[in-house]
Amino acid sequence: MRHDLEFRSIPRMVRSSAERFGAAEALADLDTGRRWSFTDVDRTMTEAVRAAVALGVRPGDRVAVWGPNCPEWIFAALGIQGAGGILVPLNTRFKAEEVGYILAKSGARVVFTVSEFLGTDFLGMLPESVRTAVVMRGPVKGDALGWTDFLALGEKVPAEAADRAIDALSPDDPSDIMFTSGTTGRPKGVVLTHGQSLRAYGWLSGVFTFAPGDRYLIIPPFFHTLGYKAGWMACLLRGVTILPQLTFDVDEVLARIAEEKVSIVLGPPTLFEDLMRHPRRKDHDLSSLRFTVPTATTVPAELVRRLRSELGFDLVLTAYGLTESTSLVSSCHPGDDAEDVAQSVGRPALDLEVIVAGEDGRALPVGERGEVLVRGYTVTSGYWDEPGETAKAIDADGWLHTGDIGRFNERGFLAIVDRKKDMFIAGGFNAYPAEIEHILAGHPGVAEVAVIGVPDDRLGEVAAAFVVRGDAALTGWELIAWARDRMANFKVPRRVEFIDAMPRNASMKVDKGALRGRGAN
CATH class of the missing domain: 3.30.300.30 (ANL, C-terminal domain)
Incomplete structure (x- = not known):
C-alpha cells in the first residue's frame, strides 16, 4: 500500500487514523497522567493548526521545535505541518551557538521550546533573531507565549481555515528539515517530504508488525527520525499507543514497561544492556514486550539472543538508514534467520536500489566491500541551501553516496562494515x-x-x-x-x-x- 498516495500528508494521516481508530488510546503523558484518544489527537491537532495560522505560520515557513519527548512536541509539529510550515527539529544537547546557526541557516524565526531541560535554560539560549517563542512546558518568561495561550490564539481562526490548509498539502511538500549532527563540519539540513515520510514508514512499520493494541515506549528523542517517524508518526499511522519517555532512567523505564504493558521498545544496544544488567530487573513484569530493533549497524549475535531470552522479546529485527535517505535503506523481516538478523542490516527496502560500489561507482560482486549507494524515493532532494554539498552526496545518476562501507552476502543481506571515514x-x-x-x-x-x-x-x-x-x-x-x-x-x-x-x-x-x-x- 502506498501510504503517501493514500494519506497525502502527515496531518491527513492523523485525520484518517481518527476515523479508523476513534476512541482507542493514542497518546499518554506518563508524567501528568493525561491521555488522548485518536479522536482527541485529531481535535488537538486542528487546534494547533488554527493557532499556528494565527501566529503567522504560512506555507513554506520554517518553524523549529526544541525540547524533550512530550505530547506538546507532537502537537507543535502537527500544527506547524498542518499550517503548511516546515518542521525543523533541534537536538536537545545543542548549545546557543549551534542553535543560532541552524535557526539562521533555516530561516526559522518561530521556535517551540521548553523553559528548561536537564538544568539548561533553553529560552535563555535563543538568539535575538527569534520573532516568537512558544513555551511547550515550564515557566513562561519575557515575551514568550505559553502553550495554553498559543492554543487560545486559534480561536480567531475558523476550523474551516485549518481544513483548507491541511487539504492544500501534497506528498511533494517538505514536511521537515532534519539537520545532521555536524560531526564532519557544520550541520547540514536534509529536506524531506510528507510523501517520503509516509511511504517509508508506512512500509517499515508494516515490516515491524506495528498493530492496534501495541504500546510503544518511545525513548529515542523526537528530534531524531527514530523517535519521530519510526516513533510517534508510525504509531499514529498504525493505531499504536504513543508513550513518550522524557529521559532515559532505567528504574523508571522498567516500571513503565510493567505498568503500561509496553510491547514495543527501540533503541541502541546500550539501552538494552542497561535494562538487562539492572539488579532489580526481575522484580518487574516484562512479559508484555513483543518487538524491538537494536539500532546499531553491527549488533552482536549474543545480544539478539539475550533480547529474546532475558527480556522476552518475541521478535528482534535489524535495519539500516541514514537521514539523507529518510533513515531507510534496508531491513530484516519476520521469519529471517536469526544469524542473518544478527550479522546484517537486512535486505534493501521495497522499491529502493542499493549497491555496494567500488571507487568507479560500479557494483561489486557478492562478498566484496565497497561504499553503499542508494537510489530511490527515500533519497532527499538535497541539503537546505547547500547545492554544493548536495552535489557531493548525490551524483548525477541519482545515487546517494552514504559514506558507509558494506558488503552483500549470497542471500542478498547487507552488512555494514564501517563508516568510510572511520576506516x-x-x-x-x-x-x-x-x-x-x-x-x-x-x-x-x-x-x-x-x-x-x-x-x-x-x-x-x-x-x-x-x-x-x-x-x-x-x-x-x-x-x-x-x-x-x-x-x-x-x-x-x-x-x-x-x-x-x-x-x-x-x-x-x-x-x-x-x-x-x-x-x-
Whole structure:
C-alpha cells in the first residue's frame, strides 16, 4: 500500500487514523497522567493548526521545535505541518551557538521550546533573531507565549481555515528539515517530504508488525527520525499507543514497561544492556514486550539472543538508514534467520536500489566491500541551501553516496562494515573498526566496546579499543591475547582502555570524536 498516495500528508494521516481508530488510546503523558484518544489527537491537532495560522505560520515557513519527548512536541509539529510550515527539529544537547546557526541557516524565526531541560535554560539560549517563542512546558518568561495561550490564539481562526490548509498539502511538500549532527563540519539540513515520510514508514512499520493494541515506549528523542517517524508518526499511522519517555532512567523505564504493558521498545544496544544488567530487573513484569530493533549497524549475535531470552522479546529485527535517505535503506523481516538478523542490516527496502560500489561507482560482486549507494524515493532532494554539498552526496545518476562501507552476502543481506571515514590503514591493510568491535563484543567480559584508529610509528595506524567491562577481572592483555586468536594481526588492538561508560551524543550513539580526543593523549 502506498501510504503517501493514500494519506497525502502527515496531518491527513492523523485525520484518517481518527476515523479508523476513534476512541482507542493514542497518546499518554506518563508524567501528568493525561491521555488522548485518536479522536482527541485529531481535535488537538486542528487546534494547533488554527493557532499556528494565527501566529503567522504560512506555507513554506520554517518553524523549529526544541525540547524533550512530550505530547506538546507532537502537537507543535502537527500544527506547524498542518499550517503548511516546515518542521525543523533541534537536538536537545545543542548549545546557543549551534542553535543560532541552524535557526539562521533555516530561516526559522518561530521556535517551540521548553523553559528548561536537564538544568539548561533553553529560552535563555535563543538568539535575538527569534520573532516568537512558544513555551511547550515550564515557566513562561519575557515575551514568550505559553502553550495554553498559543492554543487560545486559534480561536480567531475558523476550523474551516485549518481544513483548507491541511487539504492544500501534497506528498511533494517538505514536511521537515532534519539537520545532521555536524560531526564532519557544520550541520547540514536534509529536506524531506510528507510523501517520503509516509511511504517509508508506512512500509517499515508494516515490516515491524506495528498493530492496534501495541504500546510503544518511545525513548529515542523526537528530534531524531527514530523517535519521530519510526516513533510517534508510525504509531499514529498504525493505531499504536504513543508513550513518550522524557529521559532515559532505567528504574523508571522498567516500571513503565510493567505498568503500561509496553510491547514495543527501540533503541541502541546500550539501552538494552542497561535494562538487562539492572539488579532489580526481575522484580518487574516484562512479559508484555513483543518487538524491538537494536539500532546499531553491527549488533552482536549474543545480544539478539539475550533480547529474546532475558527480556522476552518475541521478535528482534535489524535495519539500516541514514537521514539523507529518510533513515531507510534496508531491513530484516519476520521469519529471517536469526544469524542473518544478527550479522546484517537486512535486505534493501521495497522499491529502493542499493549497491555496494567500488571507487568507479560500479557494483561489486557478492562478498566484496565497497561504499553503499542508494537510489530511490527515500533519497532527499538535497541539503537546505547547500547545492554544493548536495552535489557531493548525490551524483548525477541519482545515487546517494552514504559514506558507509558494506558488503552483500549470497542471500542478498547487507552488512555494514564501517563508516568510510572511520576506516584506517594498518601496515598497508584496510582496517574497519566496526568489524573489530563486532569480534571483541563476543568476549564474555566485554559489555560494550568502541574501536578507533590511532597513530603508530611502524604501522601508520593501529586499533585502540575502549571497553566497558562486564567482568571486573578482565585485563587488557587478556583481551588482546583473546583477539589474536580470532582476527588478523593488523586488526588486533595494540591498546585497550577501560572506561566506566561510553561517551554518547543525544541520539545515544557512541561519540567517537570524544574517544579520538582520549586516544590522542
